[in-house]
Amino acid sequence: MGEFKDRVAIVTGSGRGIGKLTAQQLALEGAKIVVADVIEENAIKSAADINESGGNAIAIVADVSNEIDVMNMVEVTLSNYKTVDVLINNAGFTRDNLIENMSVQNWDSVLDTCLKGTFLCTKYVSPYMIEKKSGKIVNIASISYLGNMGQANYSSAKAGLVGFTKAMAKELARHSINVNAVAPGLTETEALKRLPKYEMIKERVLKSTPLRRLGKPEDVVNAIMFLASEKSSYVTGDVIHVSGGRFG
Numbered sequence: 001m002g003e004f005k006d007r008v009a010i011v012t013g014s015g016r017g018i019g020k021l022t023a024q025q026l027a028l029e030g031a032k033i034v035v036a037d038v039i040e041e042n043a044i045k046s047a048a049d050i051n052e053s054g055g056n057a058i059a060i061v062a063d064v065s066n067e068i069d070v071m072n073m074v075e076v077t078l079s080n081y082k083t084v085d086v087l088i089n090n091a092g093f094t095r096d097n098l099i100e101n102m103s104v105q106n107w108d109s110v111l112d113t114c115l116k117g118t119f120l121c122t123k124y125v126s127p128y129m130i131e132k133k134s135g136k137i138v139n140i141a142s143i144s145y146l147g148n149m150g151q152a153n154y155s156s157a158k159a160g161l162v163g164f165t166k167a168m169a170k171e172l173a174r175h176s177i178n179v180n181a182v183a184p185g186l187t188e189t190e191a192l193k194r195l196p197k198y199e200m201i202k203e204r205v206l207k208s209t210p211l212r213r214l215g216k217p218e219d220v221v222n223a224i225m226f227l228a229s230e231k232s233s234y235v236t237g238d239v240i241h242v243s244g245g246r247f248g
């Protein structure tokens, strides 16, 4: 059953959105899934959906910016599934504002989840990948890493994530661990569609998107699946932009 048969995959922020669809797709391809999310209800529902459709998933409540939570996430993963093969660092969010109005709290929270969270998950998962001399780490960045007005915090975090990806790729290559990133453009998740300003945002982004449509979660998941699979075994330290040709 599927390319990921018997692999164990941790997907952070997989209670909803791109992470949830990634977890479902990996499960469909045979992987055992750890749904890790800071929102308990969504984590439980997401894992239950996978199990109900014949997959194998457990839910773990974890704030990726919290070291103790991440250590616990890895411990529970190992006690349930014995190993870990794939780590998708997907948890992230925006708190936009112009610099003069950006609170320190909004700066810290975005950097803590998007960047420090990825550092912590990689730090505590990679020893088990090093031990077995194989592993796939996929970090979900954003084309905002190129710089976006009102997103000093998010652009910095995602640019940091690209640097982190490249550093980790070099550091972990000798253990046959691939580390890559996916940088989506604006992607039509359910949460995005519910935003009051959704239509306005969509119209603005479409004007600067050469392929003339917004991304779908499936578009992003396709790139993640490639980087998590053996098909990308000679690719490391790279960034796949899934943005319809829109850069910045």
Ligand SMILES: NC(=O)c1ccc[n+]([C@@H]2O[C@H](COP(=O)([O-])OP(=O)(O)OC[C@H]3O[C@@H](n4cnc5c(N)ncnc54)[C@H](O)[C@@H]3O)[C@@H](O)[C@H]2O)c1
Residues within 6 Å of the ligand: 012, 013, 014, 015, 016, 017, 018, 019, 036, 037, 038, 039, 042, 062, 063, 064, 065, 090, 091, 092, 093, 094, 113, 117, 140, 141, 142, 143, 183, 184, 185, 186, 187, 188, 189, 191, 192
């Ligand atoms: N949707 C887009 O347009 C878009 C574009 C570019 C990049 N991205 C990136 O893709 C990733 C997924 O985004 P999405 O659109 O699916 O968002 P989403 O808000 O639908 O899902 C994000 C999930 O992460 C969880 N999460 C947030 N903080 C967390 C934390 N500290 N610890 C654990 N879980 C946490 C949330 O509870 C949520 O379930 C993010 O990293 C985001 O920055 C999204």
